[in-house]
Amino acid sequence: LWAFPRVDSLAIGIASKHGKRKNYKVMKERLLRFIERYYPGMSKTISVRGAYIPFFSAKDIQDMPICSRNWALIGDAASFVEPISGEGIYYTIYSAEILAQCILEKELALYQQLCMKHFGKNLVKASQVFKYFYQAEFMEIMIQMAEVSLLARRIISGMISGSLDYLSWKSRFRKEFFKILGDFIFNANITIKKEIVTNLFKLSPKYYGLFSRNKIS
Template sequence: MSECFDVVVIGGGPAGATAAHELARLGRSVLLLDRAGRVKPCGGAIPPRLIKDFEIPDHLLVARATSARMVSPADVRVDIPIESGFVGMVDREVFDEWLRERAGVAGAVRRNGRFEKLERDAEGAALIHYRRRDAGEAERDDCVRARSVIGADGANSAVARQAVPGAERVRHVFAYHEIVRTPALVPAGYDGSRCDVYYRGELSPDFYGWVFPHGDTLSIGTGSADKGFSLRAATGTLRRAAGLEGAETVRREGAPLPMKPLRRWDNGRDIVLAGDAAGVVAPASGEGIYYAMVGGQLAAQAVEQLLVTGQGRALAQARKRFMKEHGTVFLVLGVMQRFWYVNDKRRERFVSICKDKDVQQMTFESYMNKKLTRKKPMQQVRIFFKDMAHLLGLARV
């Protein structure tokens, strides 16, 4: 007879590990199934709200970014200080494993394996078939029974494709980065406490390139939804532009990122999605860690409600609550990306807008607190008219 768990969490990234931790703390029997050795390409930025809400210890922060630099197609550089705070930078390989370990300490069973398919037993319960690999042993087939399932297995989620209607239609941006050693003699102008963002068509026709500090290493990468665009070649161009062409490459990583939240995250019965599987990567910025962890937390709360009440409709609360809190931000960022990232002329104007102190203050208040700030209505009026001037070509770049 198959092992039985209250919850099987498939995928051990920030969303899955957070969900497993939440449910294990509540006393639920949890299996956290993850493929060992996977590291997602990611700039590694986490805002103060994440650090506070999820109690992230200081030792996981490999750097603290206190400013951002935006670089236009014409090489105009706009430096934006992060006033009264910092953005934490993490190494995803270390950070994700710490989250999984925390789930394990809370009581979740951790297992190295690759999800293959979902079936039903005679009573209708979910049967999770996977390829299991224990330390020192050959890979083998295994199966567990689950009262509920959280699919947190990435943008190309097999759980979503098999269980949630419409999940197969999600569109993706493809991200690629190279982790390089921070050189002993850093290039002129380099600042290990600054995140550099490049808005240039040669680096991405619809996204951006980045150089983010990680202490002893750097993340250098780019992304695009254009499958014919060479991300690796563009990253090489970015390395030359940043003076880091000769830096030692530690590893190269690539993965798809979803472009918008799925319309549905659950099957109305016993399965709910979280993280990239649910499509919660912010447009324009590509930020995903915070939204993944919030999504994992909400998925766990919805599953707990399911287990208490036996009502499958409880799972819909995960998406409903997420979109109520963050849907407007995703909408605004999506519109911004579709308009400003379309060509270099508009990118030039976008970077020019970012010189404005009102824009800078509102942007970072919203980013740090994960809410569109509404405290200063006159500031928003000023920004509106400035944006209109740029849209109509009345402002000087």
């Protein structure tokens, strides 16, 4: 769920990777129940609107042409959406700034290359780890580790906020691994330890590629 306060209203929304139309009714009902629970009576006065956020594969982000001789795409249309958080406004503004500079300098052909240089590689990496990120066991481990380790909280919050990009979070994790392990050993109670260990064994071996030095494909 997300909420954007406005001058005379509050925009509340729900995001889900289940973007098929058959799920729209279920998601709408869930949102209305949430609003009615926390803002009684408001669900009867709101207007329900929505749009699909396009998520692209790593290959699409790398290979899809986003400009030519007399045209260019920015933002969502250019595949610039962060697939884990759904963030797109930042990349729309950033790509527009790059495009404007390319137009001013009459170097439109460099637009795609510059976008990939400044933020495209991070989107590619996010697209690659997306399939791992929202699995229940992995999410539970992150939440549990954040509860017992300040360093884990900083890494996770950095990933979510965007201050720590997906190209560098693995190296940050490896650097702090033994400190985080120490937090787990000394700060976690026996219940949390059992839950984390159980979830680790449930994870597919593919997950450990997230923390290896090899590239994820």
